[in-house]
Amino acid sequence: MKKPEDLLPLSETMHYILLALREPLHGYALMEKIRHMSEHEVIIAPGTLYGALNNLHKHGCIEHVRQDGRKNVYQISHQGQDILRQERHRLLRVSALHDKKGDLS
Amino acid sequence: MIKLNVFMDAENEEAWLNEQLAKGYRCTYINNLLCIYKFEETTKSYILRVDYQANMLKEDYREYTGIYQDFGWHLVKGNRHGSMQYWQKEKSDYNEIHSDIESTVSYYKRLFQYTFMLWVVLFVSVAILLSMDTMLTFHTGIAGPNIGAKIMLVVVQLPLIVIKLAPFILVIFASISTYKFYKKYRSLQKQ
Numbered sequence: 001m002k003k004p005e006d007l008l009p010l011s012e013t014m015h016y017i018l019l020a021l022r023e024p025l026h027g028y029a030l031m032e033k034i035r036h037m038s039e040h041e042v043i044i045a046p047g048t049l050y051g052a053l054n055n056l057h058k059h060g061c062i063e064h065v066r067q068d069g070r071k072n073v074y075q076i077s078h079q080g081q082d083i084l085r086q087e088r089h090r091l092l093r094v095s096a097l098h099d100k101k102g103d104l105s
Numbered sequence: 106m107i108k109l110n111v112f113m114d115a116e117n118e119e120a121w122l123n124e125q126l127a128k129g130y131r132c133t134y135i136n137n138l139l140c141i142y143k144f145e146e147t148t149k150s151y152i153l154r155v156d157y158q159a160n161m162l163k164e165d166y167r168e169y170t171g172i173y174q175d176f177g178w179h180l181v182k183g184n185r186h187g188s189m190q191y192w193q194k195e196k197s198d199y200n201e202i203h204s205d206i207e208s209t210v211s212y213y214k215r216l217f218q219y220t221f222m223l224w225v226v227l228f229v230s231v232a233i234l235l236s237m238d239t240m241l242t243f244h245t246g247i248a249g250p251n252i253g254a255k256i257m258l259v260v261v262q263l264p265l266i267v268i269k270l271a272p273f274i275l276v277i278f279a280s281i282s283t284y285k286f287y288k289k290y291r292s293l294q295k296q
Contacts, residue, residue, distance in 0.1 A: 027172040028176065031176070042204075043199065045202050045208075047203045047208055048202075050169050051208045051211055072168055
């Protein structure tokens with residue numbers, strides 16, 4: 001299995017997917033949830049969604065929890081939660097620099 | 106309506122298919138080996154997108170097609186054994202199958218791998234044709250100065266000449282599109 005850290009820094013699509021998968025969802029519901037979460041700014045297309053889910057699964061960041069008819073339902077894994085924590089730290093550091101006006105040395 | 110066309114470039118093929126759809130058609134059948142495309146008249150407006158996927162496990166392919174179908178796309182042609190996938194749906198606000206740069210890069214990488222594979226197959230067949238030199242000789246000489254007979258001979262052999270030259274022409278087109286997709290993939294990757 002590939003290392004989850006290889007996905008850092010997260011792409012916007014993957015970041016939203018991991019955040020949305022803190023509750024178990026299948027593909028289409030996941031897209032709808034991300035559309036609401038992002039206030040209609042991130043609307044994931046099917047090819048992108050399939051590729052991102054496949055990639056996150058290969059890196060062990062999400063897991064298959066059950067089958068809902070023909071659809072796979074996914075949820076974030078422990079490793080995925082760890083990746084979200086690392087990404088949050090990174091973004092907070094960058095964001096703190098935004099607030100620190102003037103002296104950046 | 107049945108149309109015949111040959112493509113060595115998936116992007117040109119997608120553009121051509123969408124031109125037909127814009128004239129008020131819906132694509133109902135594709136056989137890209139025999140170059141046959143069938144269309145049906147419709148009052149609705151449709152859009153078609155081409156994707157390529159390498160060999161996939163049964164479960165993965167079910168997941169792949171399931172997601173597209175949930176988003177309203179209908180598979181016109183495609184299978185899980187390393188094939189082009191032709192997705193069609195009624196036009197709406199969302200007509201793309203890729204929504205970010207990462208997946209667009211991986212799409213061009215897959216297209217490059219596919220056209221490269223096609224190029225290798227064509228190149229090998231051209232090499233085999235060249236090694237069998239009888240395949241490339243045409244009968245032009247005939248006893249006597251009868252020009253009419255000579256012209257007749259060329260006309261009779263014309264379909265044969267086209268068939269014999271086809272792999273050479275196709276290999277040139279395949280080289281061009283392989284190079285194009287490679288360049289596109291690399292330049293998007295750098296962004």
